[in-house]
Amino acid sequence: MxxxxxxxxxxxxxxxxxxxxxxxxxxxxxxxxxxxxxxxxxxxxxxxxxxxxxxxxxxxxxxxxxxxxxxxxxxxTSTVEVVERDYPLLTPKEANAAIKRALRRRLVVVGGCIGTDAHTVGIDAILNIKGFAGEKGLEYYRELKVVNLGAQVSVPQLVERARAENADAVLVSQVVTQRDAHLLNTREMAAAFREAYPSDRRPLLVVGGPRFDESMADELGVDRVFVRGTTPAEVASFLVHRLARKGVAA
Ligand code: B12
Structure with missing residues (x-):
């Protein structure tokens, strides 16, 4: 090019x-x-x-x-910078096998839309069994337990439920970007989890939405940012890569 x-x-x-x-x-x-x-x-x-x-x-x-x-x-084009997927894309069967091998229990995912955001289609595309773009959602994965809290979840509610479920990962969707609500809400959420958990016990924090910048994960205090067009297998593969690799705090 x-x-x-x-x-x-x-x-x-x-x-x-x-x-x-x-x-x-x-x-x-x-x-x-x-x-x-x-x-x-x-x-x-x-x-x-x-x-x-x-x-x-x-x-x-x-x-x-x-x-x-x-x-x-x-x-x-030689100076264009992009965030490459730095983990292998797994099939549901491969993801299930990896979780079973590493954790010997189901991996628990708690998800929802925080703040006043009521745009649930994106998080449902990732979590609901019917999935997105021809792929089944995370509910389809036998070794994943999915708790979908839906719309307008407050940060304290999210933290409380994550604790109650012993969540390994928290998946948050932010679609509304007016006045940078998606950035402010994400930072607030990340800070609340850091305060509520010792650092080696904190669940993996993942945010997604159509107007995030993938390169902002560190700045936002989360472990990964997913953007428009994300498919469930990309998310499941990331969770396996990060949690099964670490062995996960039991
Ligand atoms: C459907 C829709 C609604 C529906 C939502 C129904 C529902 N249950 O979700 C209704 C009618 C309720 C609605 C309401 C409003 N909406 Co609306 N809505 C839309 C619309 C048309 C489509 C959004 C959508 O469903 N996309 C399809 C999904 C599949 O895509 P996605 O969300 O990007 O998700 C993908 C990725 O981003 C990613 N992803 C998303 N979340 C996550 C999370 C994780 C963890 C991961 C891994 C990945 C991930 O994966 C998904 C699959 O690839 C958009 C415009 C558009 N064309 O995008 C406006 C839009 C988002 N809405 C908008 C607005 C302004 C509103 C209202 C404020 C309108 C009003 N004045 O009342 C209200 C706000 C309500 C509220 N409290 O949030 C604006 C937002 C503007 C902005 N800058 O923030 C948009 C962009 C329209 C516009 N151009 O003005 N809306």
Whole structure:
């Protein structure tokens, strides 16, 4: 790949499309000014030319825009950094066998959405037996005990249930990102578990959601961050890799 540029109409023409909302009135005779404001922003972001191809007023106070234009930046693919999966992907049969061998009991997973977040589809995709993307969820794994607490679980409730269940891993979903709620809630959750457990007894802390950055695990105080498109087998394999490898505090 090497050095590349965006593709719009012809190879390497640098054309990109950008959408955003401005707090401006775009109705009637205000539209021209609103479009000018959008073009100015796009110019300042390095698009030249910047063509406003769509403007849709949303009530009197906001307008949504799509801008199409050229950027002159180059992408050097040799310097792109990604978080690679650093553990083998296991089938449910392999995961079950590894847990049985290492723990000689079921591995306990407690999961839910914390804070005010009621978006349960993501955590259910990972935990519920019906699973996601053609894979069965963690409930399908014979050697996993799954306790799904659902939506809007408070951090104290989560800690209490994790203790009561002797959880090996706690799986938390955060979908709402308004005012960085997902980051604040995750840090609060990680701090609460550190306070409630001695360090060698703390369950593995895993968060997931569509707008997390995988590289933020240390900063957030968790053991792993999973992002959009995660499948149950990736999560089960990670749990086996970390917990079966350590031997787990009994
Ligand atoms: C369905 C939905 C709802 C449903 C939720 C139903 C339910 N039971 O979950 C309802 C209608 C209730 C709802 C309500 C709201 N919603 Co809503 N909702 C959505 C929607 C359309 C889809 C989300 C979804 O189900 N995705 C499918 C799942 C499978 O994907 P996923 O969550 O990313 O999960 C995958 C990965 O991220 C990962 N993963 C996720 N969690 C975890 C956890 C772990 C441990 C692991 C390992 C992996 C993992 O694995 C999953 C499988 O790959 C999104 C927009 C969108 N298209 O994404 C908006 C969206 C999330 N909602 C939004 C908003 C604003 C709201 C409301 C505030 C609206 C309102 N004003 O009332 C309320 C908030 C309610 C609340 N208290 O949380 C915004 C959030 C914006 C933001 N910046 O935070 C979005 C992005 C829509 C938008 N563009 O504005 N919503």
């Amino acid at each position: 090497g050095i590349i540029r965006p593709y719009g109409d012809t190879t390497g023409d640098g054309m990109v499309q950008l959408s955003f909302t401005l707090p401006v009135n775009g109705e009637g005779q205000n539209l021209k000014l609103a479009e000018g404001a959008a073009a100015q922003l796009a110019h300042k972001m390095g698009m030249d030319p910047a063509l406003v191809v769509h403007a849709k007023p949303m009530g009197p106070d906001f307008t949504f825009f799509v801008v199409y234009g050229r950027v002159h930046h180059l992408v050097d």
